[in-house]
Amino acid sequence: MKDTHAYHIDGAVPETPENRPGPETWRETTVVGTRQPRVDAYERVSGTAVFPHDVSLPDMLHGAVLRCPYAHANVLSIDTSEAEKMPGVQAVITADTPGADMPWYQRRDKAYGRLFDKHCRHEGEEVAAVAAETPLQAADALRAIKVEYEELPFVINDDEALAPDAPPVQDGGNLAGEPSVRERGDVAAGFAEADVIVERTYKTPCQIHAPMEPHGSVAKWDGNRLTVWDSTQGVFSIQETLSRALGLPMSNVRVIGHYMGGGFGAKLETGKYTVFAALMARITGRPVKLFLPREDCFIVTGNRPANTMTIKLGARSDGTLTAMEYTSLGSNGAYRYNAATSTMAAYLYQCPNIRTEDTTVYTNTGKARPMRAPGFPQCAWSLEQAMDELAAKLKIEPVAFRLQNLPEKAQVRDGMPYTSNQLAACLQRGAEAFGWEEARKKKPTEGHLRRGVGAAASFWVYSGGPPSTVIVKLYSDGSVNINMGASDIGTGTKTWAAMIVAEELGVAIDRIQLEHADTATTQYATSSGGSKTVPSDSPAVLAAAVEVKKQLLRYAAEQLEVSVEDLELRNSEVVSRTDPEKKVAVTDIERLGRQGVVIGTGYRDPNPEGKVTWPFAAQFCEVEVNVRTGELRLVRFLGAHDSGRVLNRLTFDNQVFGGITMGVGFGLIEERVLDQQTGAMVNANFHDYKIPTMLDVAASHACLPIDHPDHEFNSTGAKGLGEPATIATAAAIGNAVADALGIRVTDAPITPEKLIELLHAQRKEA
Amino acid sequence: MGTNRKGPGEPTKGVTRRGFIGSVSAGAVAAATGVARRGEAVPEITAPGEMVQVALTINGRVHRLLVEPRWTLLFVLRERLAITGTKAGCERGECGSCTVLLDDQPRYACMMLALEAEGAEITTVEGLLDGEELGEVQRAFVEHDGFQCGYCTPGQIMAAEGLLRANSNPSTYEIRHGMSGNLCRCGAYQHIANAVEGAAGIKKAGGK
Numbered sequence: 001m002k003d004t005h006a007y008h009i010d011g012a013v014p015e016t017p018e019n020r021p022g023p024e025t026w027r028e029t030t031v032v033g034t035r036q037p038r039v040d041a042y043e044r045v046s047g048t049a050v051f052p053h054d055v056s057l058p059d060m061l062h063g064a065v066l067r068c069p070y071a072h073a074n075v076l077s078i079d080t081s082e083a084e085k086m087p088g089v090q091a092v093i094t095a096d097t098p099g100a101d102m103p104w105y106q107r108r109d110k111a112y113g114r115l116f117d118k119h120c121r122h123e124g125e126e127v128a129a130v131a132a133e134t135p136l137q138a139a140d141a142l143r144a145i146k147v148e149y150e151e152l153p154f155v156i157n158d159d160e161a162l163a164p165d166a167p168p169v170q171d172g173g174n175l176a177g178e179p180s181v182r183e184r185g186d187v188a189a190g191f192a193e194a195d196v197i198v199e200r201t202y203k204t205p206c207q208i209h210a211p212m213e214p215h216g217s218v219a220k221w222d223g224n225r226l227t228v229w230d231s232t233q234g235v236f237s238i239q240e241t242l243s244r245a246l247g248l249p250m251s252n253v254r255v256i257g258h259y260m261g262g263g264f265g266a267k268l269e270t271g272k273y274t275v276f277a278a279l280m281a282r283i284t285g286r287p288v289k290l291f292l293p294r295e296d297c298f299i300v301t302g303n304r305p306a307n308t309m310t311i312k313l314g315a316r317s318d319g320t321l322t323a324m325e326y327t328s329l330g331s332n333g334a335y336r337y338n339a340a341t342s343t344m345a346a347y348l349y350q351c352p353n354i355r356t357e358d359t360t361v362y363t364n365t366g367k368a369r370p371m372r373a374p375g376f377p378q379c380a381w382s383l384e385q386a387m388d389e390l391a392a393k394l395k396i397e398p399v400a401f402r403l404q405n406l407p408e409k410a411q412v413r414d415g416m417p418y419t420s421n422q423l424a425a426c427l428q429r430g431a432e433a434f435g436w437e438e439a440r441k442k443k444p445t446e447g448h449l450r451r452g453v454g455a456a457a458s459f460w461v462y463s464g465g466p467p468s469t470v471i472v473k474l475y476s477d478g479s480v481n482i483n484m485g486a487s488d489i490g491t492g493t494k495t496w497a498a499m500i501v502a503e504e505l506g507v508a509i510d511r512i513q514l515e516h517a518d519t520a521t522t523q524y525a526t527s528s529g530g531s532k533t534v535p536s537d538s539p540a541v542l543a544a545a546v547e548v549k550k551q552l553l554r555y556a557a558e559q560l561e562v563s564v565e566d567l568e569l570r571n572s573e574v575v576s577r578t579d580p581e582k583k584v585a586v587t588d589i590e591r592l593g594r595q596g597v598v599i600g601t602g603y604r605d606p607n608p609e610g611k612v613t614w615p616f617a618a619q620f621c622e623v624e625v626n627v628r629t630g631e632l633r634l635v636r637f638l639g640a641h642d643s644g645r646v647l648n649r650l651t652f653d654n655q656v657f658g659g660i661t662m663g664v665g666f667g668l669i670e671e672r673v674l675d676q677q678t679g680a681m682v683n684a685n686f687h688d689y690k691i692p693t694m695l696d697v698a699a700s701h702a703c704l705p706i707d708h709p710d711h712e713f714n715s716t717g718a719k720g721l722g723e724p725a726t727i728a729t730a731a732a733i734g735n736a737v738a739d740a741l742g743i744r745v746t747d748a749p750i751t752p753e754k755l756i757e758l759l760h761a762q763r764k765e766a
Numbered sequence: 767m768g769t770n771r772k773g774p775g776e777p778t779k780g781v782t783r784r785g786f787i788g789s790v791s792a793g794a795v796a797a798a799t800g801v802a803r804r805g806e807a808v809p810e811i812t813a814p815g816e817m818v819q820v821a822l823t824i825n826g827r828v829h830r831l832l833v834e835p836r837w838t839l840l841f842v843l844r845e846r847l848a849i850t851g852t853k854a855g856c857e858r859g860e861c862g863s864c865t866v867l868l869d870d871q872p873r874y875a876c877m878m879l880a881l882e883a884e885g886a887e888i889t890t891v892e893g894l895l896d897g898e899e900l901g902e903v904q905r906a907f908v909e910h911d912g913f914q915c916g917y918c919t920p921g922q923i924m925a926a927e928g929l930l931r932a933n934s935n936p937s938t939y940e941i942r943h944g945m946s947g948n949l950c951r952c953g954a955y956q957h958i959a960n961a962v963e964g965a966a967g968i969k970k971a972g973g974k
Contacts, residue, residue, distance in 0.1 A: 037908050037909060037911060038908070038911065040916075041907075041908040041911075042900065042908070043916075044913055044916030044919055045891075045900060045904040045907045045908055045913070045916075045919055045920075045923060046851070046891065046892070046895055046900060046904060047849075047850070047851020047852070047890065047891040047892045047920050048851070048892075049916055050850070051850075051853070051916075051917060053853070053854060054844070054850035054853075056844075056845065056848055056850070087815050088815070134834075134845075135841070135845070136834070136836065136837070136841075137815070209951075210951055211915070211917075211951050212853070212855045212861065212863055212915065212917040212918045212949065212950070212951050212952075213853070213855070213915070213917040214854070214855070259915075259916065260915065261853070261915045261916070261917025261918075262914075262915040262917060262951050262952055264951070291854075293857070294855070294856040294857065294858065294860075294861075489915060490913075490914035490915030490916065490952050491914065492914075650911045651911060651914075653911075653957075654911050654914060654954055654956075654957050655914075657953060657954070657955070657956040657957065658914055658952045658953035658954055659953070660953070661950075661952075661953025661955060662951075662953055685856065685858060685860060686856050686858075686860035686861050686949060687858075687860045691949055691951060692953070692955075693946040693947075693948075693949060693955075694941075694942045694945045694946050694948075694950075694955040694958065694959060695942050695943065695946040697953070697955050697956070699938060699942065699959075701956045
């Protein structure tokens with residue numbers, strides 16, 4: 001499937017050694033599935049967790065980056081002589097610095113620009129960097145650098161990018177590849193068959209990731225060996241980029257990312273700032289810390305592109321979908337990405353005749369990056385509102401209408417079976433838990449406060465898989481060390497890993513140590529993005545634990561002189577099934593004592609071939625709109641999620657509520673605003689670019705996991721959750737607003753200003 | 767320094783503008799306010815990089831150090847004293863990641879010069895620990911999973927601590943209102959609210 005554009009692995013997924021034989025499926029669990037506080041909670045609440053932004057090394061310098069203030073400009077000259085003389089300044093680098101002029105990559109072998117590009121294609125492009133004794137001295141020095149720019153005409157609006165006279169952002173023009181088209185069946189015939197058709201154009205805002213920890217790194221050299229602390233979602237991908245950029249073997253580049261303050265997709269790519277820090281650390285012979293100011297994070301570290309989507313949907317009067325036409329337009333920003341949104345439209349419902357078309361353009365704006373379910377919340381905003389509108393026209397209850405059109409097989413290629421699909425359960429049991437039917441009946445139409453309820457469904461397309469390697473070590477006292485490369489970006493990775501080992505080996509959670517996210521000392525893992533860490537890495541954790549267990553049983557069998565098949569591990573003892581008198585405590589296994597440690601290595605098995613392994617969700621909400629002020633209050637939210645087996649119910653709930661919160665921002669609050677005269681972002685801070693606060697979300701959230709282990713997919717039966725949690729949210733709110741007011745809001749975010757205008761128009765019509 | 771010592775019954779938090787101007791040089795004034803008021807004697811100008819003395823009481827311990835007048839309390843905590851529990855999120859008073867208590871009130875450490883904090887009891891997230899034991903609010907955040915990535919968490923915890931010191935029995939609305947100055951992009955708000963409620967309970971039960 002080429003739809004997995006956002007979390008791309010080039011070429012075929014590598015084969016990993018098969019686990020000898022696969023772990024048994026858990027029938028009952030005592031640890032997995034419970035509500036387990038995090039294994040690193042102490043560090044996170046006490047202040048002892050060292051985030052990359054907290055790293056402070058002896059003799060360390062502080063870096064800062066000078067950025068182009070124009071949307072489109074050529075750098076004609078740079079004069080750094082004044083800056084170099086400023087107090088505390090130790091290094092100033094530009095494109096003219098030896099070793100600093102290099103190609104800049106997005107993926108392997110595909111250079112898309114230069115580290116310092118003299119052709120600045122958007123506001124915020126990097127022009128120079130400095131390192132000084134203090135951050136304020138570095139900032140002072142930036143102001144002393146004199147740059148002569150040639151301002152160029154720019155284009156910042158998607159719909160103007162393809163005009164014949166639009167200034168070209170890239171040499172080949174502003175169309176980023178031919179529009180990608182997907183066709184199934186005969187769309188014209190499908191619409192001819194339809195009794196009811198709806199068609200509308202929907203718009204979604206450009207959303208900024210805005211993780212609370214700014215982007216940045218600390219770089220330190222020991223001779224030709226580089227150590228980098230980076231706020232990243234994947235240390236191994238940073239290692240690879242840095243080794244290429246600096247011409248070092250990967251073994252000379254160590255990247256550490258133990259704690260990191262959120263990413264949401266923005267911290268998958270390597271930042272130019274990391275290379276600047278490394279270059280300046282090499283020039284000065286001193287460690288350099290370079291973190292971006294919040295304003296820069298808003299402008300240059302990625303976004304969810306704005307999209308314009310037109311959807312036409314037809315159904316027979318019995319409620320069967322017959323045809324769909326879907327077009328989507330979005331912008332990369334100035335460099336290559338993919339602003340497509342159509343995947344969910346193509347596959348969520350059974351529809352024999354469809355045509356989708358995605359167009360991505362270049363504009364003189366900051367480059368987009370994958371953001372929590374790239375393309376999917378945008379698609380849901382249009383598709384799920386169109387489904388509700390169609391249901392209303394057909395006079396079918398909207399949840400029933402969705403249930404009626406669920407596919408039996410994924411409509412990928414000629415139909416691929418699911419390993420599991422509990423979307424119907426999400427809709428049905430979600431509606432039941434929410435009190436959907438009763439809530440739909442109760443609708444005050446008098447007074448200034450109007451209530452409404454809405455629902456929306458979703459799936460997520462990227463599901464994880466190999467490669468992943470994990471090592472579990474059991475020490476002679478029975479305590480355990482888990483060694484895995486995955487980053488814990490706040491999702492609770494370390495905690496479920498400990499829970500899986502605790503389940504399998506019967507070790508208490510507090511006797512388990514975790515080391516992770518360090519390219520020098522932990523096992524290779526892909527980046528934590530795409531909701532794939534659980535399904536990619538949890539089976540490897542389990543396999544490693546099973547490997548340890550097998551060895552323990554073999555050693556115990558030698559010692560007890562019984563067959564290994566007769567033994568089982570129970571409460572830290574190896575016991576004979578046939579003769580319970582024959583047993584030995586794990587810590588009394590002689591060979592363990594002699595060896596000091598038992599080591600198990602686990603690998604991620606390949607995914608089943610020809611099967612679709614997606615997670616699913618349905619979300620429900622109730623809103624209250626003040627028709628005098630246009631203010632909208634979220635009354636309550638419920639997320640019903642099929643993410644396979646629930647590993648940790650406590651963090652599962654938190655993830656669902658967090659995804660809903662981000663979706664609330666997308667649907668109600670957030671929007672990047674660009675100045676039309678200068679092309680600059682005017683709300684590049686948390687005051688002007690609002691993200692939800694505790695007062696903006698509902699006071700009541702409920703999470704309903706369907707908890708259906710998918711063992712055909714992988715050995716733990718768990719699927720991803722991070723992205724599914726945010727896809728349906730805004731669409732559910734849109735549907736609730738329509739239910740409350742009889743107004744279909746097509747342009748997100750639903751602000752009070754927009755609602756007041758629409759209410760005014762509604763009154764005028766009446 | 768010593769211009770902002772608290773008199774009996776005097777509700778000062780930080781310094782008065784006049785006392786502040788009298789106590790430090792214009793470099794700091796310019797950094798703090800941007801302009802010097804007309805009619806006031808213009809003090810000697812501090813060159814960039816010139817240091818002044820300050821004594822900061824942080825988590826019960828007095829730190830005497832030299833600072834540039836323009837350094838914020840946040841900068842001094844993190845970069846000069848390596849007390850890094852307090853996080854930098856925006857450094858412009860918008861996100862709340864750097865919330866500390868000044869006396870018992872939650873304040874954004876990025877919006878205050880280090881000089882202004884002299885004379886106050888500064889409490890950071892580390893100051894809630896009793897040895898290696900977590901404080902009540904910290905324990906409640908663990909139990910209720912009141913965080914995800916953990917970056918905004920010290921600020922959330924200090925906001926909650928300040929809220930509960932001022933109001934030991936907050937309503938749901940008071941919790942939502944009291945915590946709304948602290949952003950959490952992971953969106954752990956529901957669990958944070960649960961944790962604050964839980965912390966109120968633990969405090970009421972005398973820390974049990």
